[in-house]
Amino acid sequence: MKEILAKLDDNKSFTYMAVTVLKSKLVSASILLLSSIIIIRSLPKEEYGLYVLILVFFSFFDLLINFIDASITRFIPSSGKRMQHQLVATVLSIKVLLTFSVLLLFIFLYDFSTNALSISPKNLVLYENLYLIISLSFVSKFILTAMLSLLNAYLLYDVLFRLTIFNSAVTLFIAVSVAYFEFNVWQYVLLTTIFSYIYALVLIYTFYQQRKLSFKLLHKSINFKTIKNIFKEKISFYSLPLLGVGLMAYVKNNLPNFILGVMVSLETLAVYSIFKKLTDFLHKGQASFIQGLYPRLFKMVNSKNQAVVKLYYVGLAIRFAVFSALYFGYEVVLDVYNIQQAK
Numbered sequence: 001m002k003e004i005l006a007k008l009d010d011n012k013s014f015t016y017m018a019v020t021v022l023k024s025k026l027v028s029a030s031i032l033l034l035s036s037i038i039i040i041r042s043l044p045k046e047e048y049g050l051y052v053l054i055l056v057f058f059s060f061f062d063l064l065i066n067f068i069d070a071s072i073t074r075f076i077p078s079s080g081k082r083m084q085h086q087l088v089a090t091v092l093s094i095k096v097l098l099t100f101s102v103l104l105l106f107i108f109l110y111d112f113s114t115n116a117l118s119i120s121p122k123n124l125v126l127y128e129n130l131y132l133i134i135s136l137s138f139v140s141k142f143i144l145t146a147m148l149s150l151l152n153a154y155l156l157y158d159v160l161f162r163l164t165i166f167n168s169a170v171t172l173f174i175a176v177s178v179a180y181f182e183f184n185v186w187q188y189v190l191l192t193t194i195f196s197y198i199y200a201l202v203l204i205y206t207f208y209q210q211r212k213l214s215f216k217l218l219h220k221s222i223n224f225k226t227i228k229n230i231f232k233e234k235i236s237f238y239s240l241p242l243l244g245v246g247l248m249a250y251v252k253n254n255l256p257n258f259i260l261g262v263m264v265s266l267e268t269l270a271v272y273s274i275f276k277k278l279t280d281f282l283h284k285g286q287a288s289f290i291q292g293l294y295p296r297l298f299k300m301v302n303s304k305n306q307a308v309v310k311l312y313y314v315g316l317a318i319r320f321a322v323f324s325a326l327y328f329g330y331e332v333v334l335d336v337y338n339i340q341q342a343k
Contacts, residue, residue: 031168033281035175039188040274041338042178047185049266050123052273054130056254056261057113061105063250065098065142067243069149071235076153081217088213089221090230092146099142106135118262129186133193140196147203154212163206170195274337278326 040048068091076084110131113119119127151160174195178188207213261269326333334341 028164028168029281031172035168035172036277037336038172038175038179042175042182043185043188045270046266047126049261049268049270049273050126051130051185051189052257052269053117053261053266054113054127054134056258057117058134059254060250061102061138062141063243063246065095065102065138066145067246068094068235068239069145070242071239072146072149073153074238075234076150077155085213085217086221086226086230087234088150089218090227090235093222093227094231094235095142095146099138102138103135106131117258123266126184126186130189133186133189137193137196140193140200143200144196144203147200147207150207150212151203154210156210159206159210163203166202167199170199271339274339275333278333
């Protein structure tokens with residue numbers, strides 16, 4: 001017991017890191033789950049289904065822009081100062097180029113998206129509003145994912161915990177506002193997009209306060225030769241294969257949404273999405289927890305530390321427990337999310 005307490009007091013130990021990340025993820029996930037319940041109960045199921053369907057289109061471009069962030073988490077902890085600046089400068093430069101290109105594509109792909117997703121005339125105005133707002137959100141997403149990766153790579157878990165709680169609390173506030181003022185889905189998406197820009201500024205300021213990077217050195221590292229070399233040495237062999245994995249995951253996660261939304265109905269898609277959120281709460285929550293430990297886990301895997309094996313079995317036990325709860329709590333789930341049982 002004394003040994004465990006000592007590790008919890010040592011902010012460089014794996015135990016301290018794991019407990020801090022777990023605490024952050026549990027609190028955040030609980031608040032976000034409550035927020036999702038409020039949102040889903042407040043919005044008409046057809047509107048919510050349309051929102052899920054349009055995300056099928058945008059998630060693909062989200063993947064194309066943000067896959068490169070994995071290189072930051074992978075290589076920052078094991079690199080010297082010079083390499084860190086070159087890596088961050090390269091990742092940010094590539095992301096700026098990708099984001100700008102994607103935003104240009106959105107201008108020309110509107111008609112294609114409405115045809116591909118079979119948007120009905122009655123939903124066209126709502127879809128147009130959603131399309132515009134979600135397109136604008138890509139700038140803030142580019143900043144958010146990069147800054148969160150940097151905070152994680154530099155093991156700033158206490159800072160991440162406070163930021164995560166702040167983000168979750170505002171998300172809950174937005175959900176309550178949507179329910180109280182009876183907003184529709186595009187107004188909800190607009191509120192979340194506005195907050196994403198505010199949150200991005202908060203992240204930039206917070207990371208700047210840590211004094212981990214020099215903006216002067218970053219600026220010097222932004223040149224074609226450096227970007228080319230870093231891309232070849234670090235990014236191409238690590239992040240590009242992960243892009244392939246991400247594309248397969250995209251198909252697995254979004255193909256059912258596309259089929260249900262286009263060929264069945266938006267209401268059916270909404271209900272399917274609700275059930276899927278419950279399992280994603282576990283799958284993505286555990287994945288997010290593991291990813292939060294990546295900087296230390298890479299070293300533990302290389303040294304064949306048995307804590308990695310224990311982590312796997314703990315996750316497996318949790319999954320069986322959640323499966324049992326969902327299986328026997330079916331009626332409760334319907335009541336909580338205000339789902340009317342249908343054939």
